[in-house]
Amino acid sequence: MCNPIKLLIVDDHQMIIEGIQSLLEDQTTxxxxxxxxxxxxxxxxxxxxxxxxxxxxxxxxxxxxxDLTALLLKKYPTLNIIALSTFTQGTYVRKMIESGAKxxxxxxxxxxxxxxxxxxxxxxxxxxxxxAQEALNYELNxxxxxxxxxxxxxxxxxxxxxxxxxxxxxxxxxxxxxxVDSHRKNLYSKLNVNNTARLVGFVNENKYLDYx
Amino acid sequence: MCNPIKLLIVDDHQMIIEGIQSLLEDQTTxxxxxxxxxxxxxxxxxxxxxxxxxxxxxxxxxxxxxDLTALLLKKYPTLNIIALSTFTQGTYVRKMIESGAKxxxxxxxxxxxxxxxxxxxxxxxxxxxxxAQEALNYELNxxxxxxxxxxxxxxxxxxxxxxxxxxxxxxxxxxxxxxVDSHRKNLYSKLNVNNTARLVGFVNENKYLDYx
DNA sequence: CTAAAAATCACCCTTTTACGTGAGATAAAA
DNA sequence: TTTTATCTCACGTAAAAGGGTGATTTTTAG
Numbered sequence: 001m002c003n004p005i006k007l008l009i010v011d012d013h014q015m016i017i018e019g020i021q022s023l024l025e026d027q028t029t030x031x032x033x034x035x036x037x038x039x040x041x042x043x044x045x046x047x048x049x050x051x052x053x054x055x056x057x058x059x060x061x062x063x064x065x066x067d068l069t070a071l072l073l074k075k076y077p078t079l080n081i082i083a084l085s086t087f088t089q090g091t092y093v094r095k096m097i098e099s100g101a102k103x104x105x106x107x108x109x110x111x112x113x114x115x116x117x118x119x120x121x122x123x124x125x126x127x128x129x130x131x132a133q134e135a136l137n138y139e140l141n142x143x144x145x146x147x148x149x150x151x152x153x154x155x156x157x158x159x160x161x162x163x164x165x166x167x168x169x170x171x172x173x174x175x176x177x178x179x180v181d182s183h184r185k186n187l188y189s190k191l192n193v194n195n196t197a198r199l200v201g202f203v204n205e206n207k208y209l210d211y212x
Numbered sequence: 213m214c215n216p217i218k219l220l221i222v223d224d225h226q227m228i229i230e231g232i233q234s235l236l237e238d239q240t241t242x243x244x245x246x247x248x249x250x251x252x253x254x255x256x257x258x259x260x261x262x263x264x265x266x267x268x269x270x271x272x273x274x275x276x277x278x279d280l281t282a283l284l285l286k287k288y289p290t291l292n293i294i295a296l297s298t299f300t301q302g303t304y305v306r307k308m309i310e311s312g313a314k315x316x317x318x319x320x321x322x323x324x325x326x327x328x329x330x331x332x333x334x335x336x337x338x339x340x341x342x343x344a345q346e347a348l349n350y351e352l353n354x355x356x357x358x359x360x361x362x363x364x365x366x367x368x369x370x371x372x373x374x375x376x377x378x379x380x381x382x383x384x385x386x387x388x389x390x391x392v393d394s395h396r397k398n399l400y401s402k403l404n405v406n407n408t409a410r411l412v413g414f415v416n417e418n419k420y421l422d423y424x
Numbered sequence: 425c426t427a428a429a430a431a432t433c434a435c436c437c438t439t440t441t442a443c444g445t446g447a448g449a450t451a452a453a454a
Numbered sequence: 455t456t457t458t459a460t461c462t463c464a465c466g467t468a469a470a471a472g473g474g475t476g477a478t479t480t481t482t483a484g
Contacts, residue, residue, distance in 0.1 A: 012320045013228075013231075013298070013319045013320045014231070014235070014320060014321070014322055014323065015227075015228050015231035015232055015235065015319055015320075015321070016227050016228065016231055016319070017231070018230070018231035018232075018234040018235050019225075019226070019227035019228055019229070019230035019231030019232075019234065020227055020230075020231075021234065022230040022231065022233065022234040023226070023227065023230050037320075059298070086225070086271070086298050107225045107227050107228070108224045108225045108226060108227075108249075109226065109227070110226055111226070150429085150430060150431080151430090152430075152431060152432095153430090153431095160409060161409060161413060162409070162410075162413075163405070163406075163407055163409040163410035163413060164409075165407070165469085165470060165471090166470070166471075167469085167470080175431085175432070175433085176432075176433055176434085177433095178432085178433050178434055178435085179431075179432050179433055179434095181471085181472090182431085182432080182433080183431085183432095184471080184472090185472080185473075185474090188472080188473095193375070194375075194472075194473095195375055195377070195408075195440085195471075195472075196407075196408045196409045196412075196441095196470095196471075196472095197372060197373060197374070197375040197376075197408050197409075197411075197412050198374075198375035199409075200408075200409050200412040200413055200416070201373060201374075201375065201412055201416070204412070204413070204416040204417075205416075362459085362460060362461085363460090364460075364461065364462095365460095365461095377439085377440060377441090378440070378441080379439090379440080387461085387462070387463085388462075388463055388464085389463095390462085390463050390464055390465085391461075391462050391463060391464095393441085393442090393463095394461085394462075394463075395461085395462095396441085396442090397442080397443075397444090400442080400443095406442075406443095407441075407442075407470085408440095408441075408442095408471095
């Protein structure tokens with residue numbers, strides 16, 4: 001019989017902490033060694049103690065779980081962090097995985113799934129809940145489908161969306177109005193729109209500027 | 213000594229249910245008489261049983277907590293429903309209150325606050341958590357501050373945002389291009405913008421069309 | 425090194441917008 | 455009823471966008 005897996009829960013919701021504790025209290029394979037309701041407390045925990053697995057909420061009051069994950073893994077690269085979120089949004093899943101999280105659990109996970117995630121991640125593999133995986137795939141597909149624009153085009157797109165005219169943009173970037181106009185036309189062509197209103201609408205609806 | 217307050221928890225997150233149960237298990241004044249992880253199960257509960265207070269999550273898989281609240285209150289007007297949410301968004305708070313909820317709790321509420329909310333609401337008053345109240349105030353202020361436009365102006369605004377030109381709008385509404393242009397000018401003036409890009413941006417950023 | 429992609433600029437023409445000003449008709453509120 | 459708001463339309467001008475085509479330089483990637 002090996003030692004129980006040491007689990008740290010980072011979540012600002014007392015209910016969630018209590019809930020996980022309650023769900024896992026009869027488990028001999030997992031031991032909750034600490035809880036933290038914000039990023040600061042989480043960092044303090046690791047000064048004196050350690051954990052095998054961290055359940056990491058995405059929305060913390062002081063620092064996002066995404067940033068905290070990246071920060072912790074810089075200091076303690078061997079940590080196994082499992083994201084814990086209410087959200088199925090693909091963006092969150094993507095960012096968490098990019099930050100180095102080894103797992104992604106939704107807060108409606110069953111006891112069984114929680115235990116499974118802990119086991120899988122502790123054995124060195126990744127565990128992403130089916131819904132989160134689906135959302136991630138959707139996200140990646142969407143990203144793939146969204147037209148790609150160049151660096152300069154993005155620069156100009158931002159200014160158009162902010163409401164600047166071609167001449168103002170030209171002034172700001174020290175280029176000719178005709179150049180700005182060219183970029184604008186290319187944007188229309190790439191994003192498949194034919195006027196400013198539709199361009200701005202497209203950007204807002206797809207949160208297009210969040211990409212690249 | 214009076215009977216314990218009968219509490220029903222409606223939330224699709226097992227962790228939350230377990231968490232609340234764990235937090236309240238030592239309480240003699242409150243008794244959890246049931247749990248439901250979706251709207252259907254919640255409705256079924258009330259066929260055979262009853263409750264004094266309902267903890268209602270906003271995000272349910274089948275029906276939003278907002279709609280479920282309105283629906284339940286139609287059938288059982290004396291129910292005391294307390295919204296339970298991760299979100300501080302003012303819109304949610306507003307809509308929940310509009311649907312008839314008597315309270316609004318955030319999921320990071322302490323045991324103390326949960327008990328207080330139950331007591332206050334059971335005594336016939338409303339309980340809205342401080343953060344939610346602040347968000348609600350902000351929301352209401354925002355609504356107040358947002359410029360008011362006329363029915364016709366809104367009609368035209370929608371079409372502009374959809375990317376139609378003045379001439380197309382005129383065609384669609386059987387009015388002259390000059391009239392459309394007048395409305396457009398008034399919109400610019402009222403919403404304090406000076407071109408299409410900023411107009412569309414304003415509408416999207418403020419979800420302006422959701423109002424009035 | 426070379427081909428491809430990106431960024432730059434120019435010119436032309438039409439349509440649309442942006443801004444101003446004024447004004448009649450109608451409906452709603454005081 | 456009388457004021458007020460809304461909706462309607464007109465005219466004029468300048469600026470900006472929308473569209474097409476073509477061409478040079480610079481950067482990037484194979």
